[in-house]
Amino acid sequence: MQLPSVLLGAVVALGYFSSLAGAQIKIGVAEALTGNAAQYGVPIRKGFELALSEINGRGGINGQKIELLVEDEQGKKEEAINVFKKLIFQDKVLMLFGPTLSNSAQASDPVAQGAKVVVFGTSNTADGITSIGNYVFRNSVTEADILPVTLKVAAQKTGLKKVAVLYGNDDIFTKSGYDNFKKALETLKIPVTTTETFAKGDVDFKPQLTKIKASNADAIVMSALVAEGAPVMVQARQLGIALPFIGGNGMNSPKVFDLAKDNSDNLWVGSPWSSENPAAENMRFIAAYQKAHNAVPDQFAAQAYDAMYIVAQALKQVKLTGKLPADRTALRNALPAVQITGATGPFKFRQVNDKGGKPAGYDAVQTAIVMTTKGNQYVIQK
Amino acid sequence: MLAQQLVNAISLGGVYALFALGFTLIFGVLNVVNLAHGAIFMLGAYTALQAVVVFKLPLALAMGAAIVVTGAAGWLLDRLIFAPLRARQAPHLAPMIATIGLAISLNSTVQGIFGAENLRLPVHGMAAEGLQFGGAQVTWLEIQIILLALVLMAVLLWWLKHTRMGCALRALAESRKAAALLGIDVEGLFRMTSVIAALLGGVAGVLIALYTNAVYPQMGQPMLHKGIAVVILGGMGDIRGALLGGFFLGCAEVFSVAYIGSTMRDAVAFGLLFAILLIRPQGLFGNAAQRRA
Numbered sequence: 001m002q003l004p005s006v007l008l009g010a011v012v013a014l015g016y017f018s019s020l021a022g023a024q025i026k027i028g029v030a031e032a033l034t035g036n037a038a039q040y041g042v043p044i045r046k047g048f049e050l051a052l053s054e055i056n057g058r059g060g061i062n063g064q065k066i067e068l069l070v071e072d073e074q075g076k077k078e079e080a081i082n083v084f085k086k087l088i089f090q091d092k093v094l095m096l097f098g099p100t101l102s103n104s105a106q107a108s109d110p111v112a113q114g115a116k117v118v119v120f121g122t123s124n125t126a127d128g129i130t131s132i133g134n135y136v137f138r139n140s141v142t143e144a145d146i147l148p149v150t151l152k153v154a155a156q157k158t159g160l161k162k163v164a165v166l167y168g169n170d171d172i173f174t175k176s177g178y179d180n181f182k183k184a185l186e187t188l189k190i191p192v193t194t195t196e197t198f199a200k201g202d203v204d205f206k207p208q209l210t211k212i213k214a215s216n217a218d219a220i221v222m223s224a225l226v227a228e229g230a231p232v233m234v235q236a237r238q239l240g241i242a243l244p245f246i247g248g249n250g251m252n253s254p255k256v257f258d259l260a261k262d263n264s265d266n267l268w269v270g271s272p273w274s275s276e277n278p279a280a281e282n283m284r285f286i287a288a289y290q291k292a293h294n295a296v297p298d299q300f301a302a303q304a305y306d307a308m309y310i311v312a313q314a315l316k317q318v319k320l321t322g323k324l325p326a327d328r329t330a331l332r333n334a335l336p337a338v339q340i341t342g343a344t345g346p347f348k349f350r351q352v353n354d355k356g357g358k359p360a361g362y363d364a365v366q367t368a369i370v371m372t373t374k375g376n377q378y379v380i381q382k
Numbered sequence: 383m384l385a386q387q388l389v390n391a392i393s394l395g396g397v398y399a400l401f402a403l404g405f406t407l408i409f410g411v412l413n414v415v416n417l418a419h420g421a422i423f424m425l426g427a428y429t430a431l432q433a434v435v436v437f438k439l440p441l442a443l444a445m446g447a448a449i450v451v452t453g454a455a456g457w458l459l460d461r462l463i464f465a466p467l468r469a470r471q472a473p474h475l476a477p478m479i480a481t482i483g484l485a486i487s488l489n490s491t492v493q494g495i496f497g498a499e500n501l502r503l504p505v506h507g508m509a510a511e512g513l514q515f516g517g518a519q520v521t522w523l524e525i526q527i528i529l530l531a532l533v534l535m536a537v538l539l540w541w542l543k544h545t546r547m548g549c550a551l552r553a554l555a556e557s558r559k560a561a562a563l564l565g566i567d568v569e570g571l572f573r574m575t576s577v578i579a580a581l582l583g584g585v586a587g588v589l590i591a592l593y594t595n596a597v598y599p600q601m602g603q604p605m606l607h608k609g610i611a612v613v614i615l616g617g618m619g620d621i622r623g624a625l626l627g628g629f630f631l632g633c634a635e636v637f638s639v640a641y642i643g644s645t646m647r648d649a650v651a652f653g654l655l656f657a658i659l660l661i662r663p664q665g666l667f668g669n670a671a672q673r674r675a
Contacts, residue, residue, distance in 0.1 A: 036600065038498035169645060196644040201604040203594035204397070206390040207639035207647075214383040227500050231595045238512075239386070239519050259502050259595065 024064040025315065028087030030073045030080060030098035030108070036227070037075030039255070040123055040300045041100040045070060046293050047122075047304030048097065054288070055308065061315045073099045073108070080108035088115050092324055095120065095331055097307065102126030103172045109136050116325065118332050122307040123300050125249055126176040130361030131354040135332055137362045139307050139347060141272040143177045143248050146368040148184040150270035153370040153381055154219065154246050155188060162191045163246070164217035166208060166232065168224050169197040177223030177248040185221070193217040198228060205232045206239060213241050225250035230259035237263040244268060244372075253298050257376040264376060270368040273302040273344040276380050277369060285343035299344075306342035313338045336362055345369075385518040387640045393524035395632025397590050399531040401605050402612040402624035403538070404582035410619030411555050411575040412464060413474075418481040419583050419609065420602025421488035422459075426452045426584030427591035427601060428492055431503055448584045456580025459484065460573045468572070485602070493599040501597045503588075527589050534582065535625045542621070551575065555619070615655050617665030626666055631655070 029048055032041035048068060056065045069091050073080040080099040087093045088111065095118035099105050105124040112119035113133035121129060121138035130136045154160065165181065168174035185192060193215035196208035209232070212220060220236070220243050222229060229251045236243070244266045245251075252269040275286065275296070285305055289297040297305075314334040320327050339348045347366055354360035371378040405419045426448040433444035463480045512521035542548035554561040554571050562568045590605070591597045612631050616623020631651060638650030659665070 034493065034498060036498055036598075039500075042497075196639070197647075198644065199648070201600075203590075203596065203601075203604070204390075204394050204635075206394075207387060207636040208644050210383055210386045210390060211640060211644075213386075227596065227598070230500070234595045238521055255499065259500055261502070261504065 025061060025066045025320070026091065026093045027066055027068055027311070028084075028091060028093035028096040028098075029068050029070045030083045030087060030096060031070070032075035032100040032104075033070075033072040035075040037100045039226075041072075041075065043298050043301040044098075044100060044122055044304040046289070046295075047297070047301035048308050050285075050289055050292050050301075051305045051308030051312075053292070055312050061312055064320070066312075066315075069093060073104060075099075075101055075104065077104050077107035080104035081111055084108045084111045084119075088112065088117050093117070094320075094324075094327055095311065097122060097304070099124075101173065102129060102176070105129050106132075106172065109133075112136070116332075117328050118335065120307055120311065122303045126172050127179070128355075130352050130363050132361060133354070134360055136360070137335055137349065139310060139344075139364045140303055141364045141366045141368065143180045144183075145366075146270040146272070147177065147180045147248060148187065149368040150246060150248075150268055150370050151181070151184045151188060151190070151221070153270075154244065154268040155190065157381060158219060158244055160190070160218035160244070162193050162217055163219045163221045164193045164212040164215050165195040165221045166205075166212065166224070167195075167197055167222065168200060168228060170199045171225070174223045174225065174248070174250060177250070181221050181223055181248070198224075198232075200228070202228060203231065205235050209236050209239050209241060213239060217243065219244045219246055221246045222251065223248045226253050226255045226259060230256050230264070233260045233267065234263045242266070249299075252371075254296060254378075255298075256373065261376065264373050267373040268370065268381075269372075269378075270370045271299055272364070272366045272368060273299040274369045274371055274378060274380055276371070276378050277345070279341075279345065281341055282343045282345075302343040306340070306344050306347065309340055309342055310338050310347065311335070313340055383517075383640070385516045387636055389518045389520045389524070391633040391636035392528055392629065393520070393593075393632075394636060395629030396524070396528035396531045397586075397593060397628075398608055398612050398631050399625045399628025400527060400534070400586040400589060401583070401609045402616070402628050403531070403534055403621065404579035404586065405609050406613045406616065406619055406621060406624040407538070407582070408575060408579040409613065410621075411551060412460075412477075412572055414464060414477045414481070415610075416459075416481050416579070417478060417606065418459065418484040418488065419579070420606030421485040422452050422455055422580050422583040422602075423587040423590070423605060424492065424597075424599065424602040425455055425488060426587030427503075427597045428496065429584070430588040430591065431501060431597050434503060445585065445588050448588045449581045452584025452587070453577045453581040455584075456577040457573060459580065460576035464572065464576060465569065489599045489602075496599070498599060502595055503591050503597060523589070523592055527593060530585070530589065531625060531628070534585075535621055538621050547571075611652065611655055615658060615665055617667035620665070620667040623665055623667035630666075 031044050032038050052066055052068055071083040073083045087096055096112055097120050099108055100123055102124045105121055109119050109132045113135050118135050123140050124138055125140050125142050167178035194211055222245050246268045252271040256264050286297055317334045318330045336349050349362040350365045351359050352363050370381045372381055408414055408416045429448040429451040430444040433439040433447040464477055467477050550566045551571055612627035613624055616627030634651040634654050635647055639647050642650055
């Protein structure tokens with residue numbers, strides 16, 4: 001047993017030294033890799049990894065390679081806080097990506113803000129996340145920006161006069177989507193026939209849909225995640241409701257074609273990203289993703305991929321000194337000026353104010369693409 | 383709208399009743415609150431999904447596969463967990479806590495293998511097509527769920543009343559010691575009950591996966607909560623109670639959405655349940671003095 005254990009020790013030591021020499025910029029990734037939110041967290045991780053392998057493959061940032069420290073925050077607030085603390089204080093990362101859900105971001109981002117570490121969300125779209133403080137960034141376009149555009153385009157194209165509203169009322173993401181829809185409906189002066197709710201984990205939506213059918217609406221505005229939204233569409237079609245659905249970000253996933261197969265037509269969604277967008281950057285991303293992961297990317301993968309390039313761009317402007325607090329702040333100061341064109345199109349940051357009106361974190365400025373579903377495919381609406 | 387809501391209520395009630403049957407049976411005979419029933423229900427759905435997607439079996443055979451797998455799970459559940467605890471005369475809560483652990487392990491294993499995301503059983507026709515009467519739409523699947531809940535209940539009741547085995551089971555539910563003294567194979571009956579309850583859960587899993595169009599590792603959890611409510615309402619361990627409790631909860635939920643508001647769905651349903659339990663703490667069919675199977 002002597003020899004193998006010596007060999008093993010040597011191999012471990014080699015691995016240790018090579019990782020020391022190769023990876024000098026440590027970035028933490030805290031995403032939901034298990035649990036219900038893993039359907040978003042897993043593609044996000046793959047998006048990061050694809051961008052990372054491209055960046056490191058071209059020699060890294062100013063000669064330094066990036067190393068990702070990936071932790072699973074399970075889509076839970078408590079876990080997100082734990083993982084954030086571990087990455088910031090124990091692993092001493094330069095900055096953090098994550099967490100997956102707005103719910104968790106609300107709880108964990110203050111930890112990063114307090115420690116003066118950049119936290120960069122790629123999938124948090126609820127209101128108020130970036131108001132937490134000036135170290136909070138996101139490239140996920142908020143529902144407040146996208147939903148009015150989606151509604152407006154859908155109203156023009158379908159000529160709808162009045163709508164019914166259906167939303168999940170026990171989730172910060174779907175609830176804030178509902179608030180934004182409500183605001184947009186008021187601005188566009190579209191009357192609402194009835195407002196119905198459901199809860200996470202519900203499987204039966206026919207009572208609500210029966211009411212909506214009786215209310216004679218022209219369309220159903222729905223703030224839901226795919227897990228509930230797809231069964232809603234199937235059950236609506238079973239009840240003979242052929243109305244268009246107008247959905248939020250949560251419904252913008254190719255999973256809808258699988259979960260609501262043959263019942264997925266006539267869904268309107270807005271998104272910063274579309275698999276059908278023929279821009280060169282996007283085509284390149286889709287091809288590379290398919291090659292690397294043998295799967296079709298979704299919006300969450302695209303936004304993570306772009307986020308890594310946004311950070312890489314900022315890192316190029318930063319002279320890293322090896323002193324962690326100074327480097328962390330330098331990165332924070334370099335980020336707001338970044339402008340890139342990625343898989344999700346032209347991108348730049350916009351500073352938002354906190355609740356007291358003082359300048360805080362940064363939101364994305366991007367144009368929404370409105371799409372409808374037809375024959376198990378997205379079609380871009382111009 | 384009323385006709386449609388009535389159809390909605392009865393089919394949702396059938397779903398709850400179907401789930402509650404196995405749950406109440408295992409309580410009635412083994413006196414165990416089996417919190418792994420939701421996980422076994424999920425196991426049934428995933429088995430059918432694999433049978434249809436990977437082995438390209440028709441739905442009937444997939445259902446058969448689900449019955450075999452969940453039945454085996456029920457056998458193992460009794461052999462590995464309930465029987466040793468019985469032999470050691472473990473206190474009442476021990477098997478319940480053990481089933482929580484089993485549920486978590488099963489959920490995590492399935493999630494590890496198949497992932498956390500929603501999947502669907504790719505079966506067409508039955509769930510989509512149906513009948514139309516009086517302005518209401520009802521799918522064949524819904525009719526099948528309702529009928530199956532009724533038939534299964536009738537068969538179980540008949541079997542308990544009119545077969546020797548059923549008699550033995552009732553004796554067992556009454557007193558384990560007396561049953562053993564009468565020469566009844568107590569251990570064998572316990573194991574068989576666990577198997578039957580589990581495969582009922584498996585059948586429910588397949589049908590409800592078709593009905594709700596979603597298969598995911600945690601799918602048993604919300605159903606378990608509703609199932610417990612249904613069984614308590616009907617009277618713990620009572621088979622007619624499971625059916626009636628199921629239909630009651632279905633109606634309460636649907637009509638609170640229809641006439642009060644969807645935000646109040648669970649509040650109204652569970653408020654009503656609470657009110658009934660205040661008046662009849664033993665449940666609709668429960669009898670405080672007498673245990674039943």
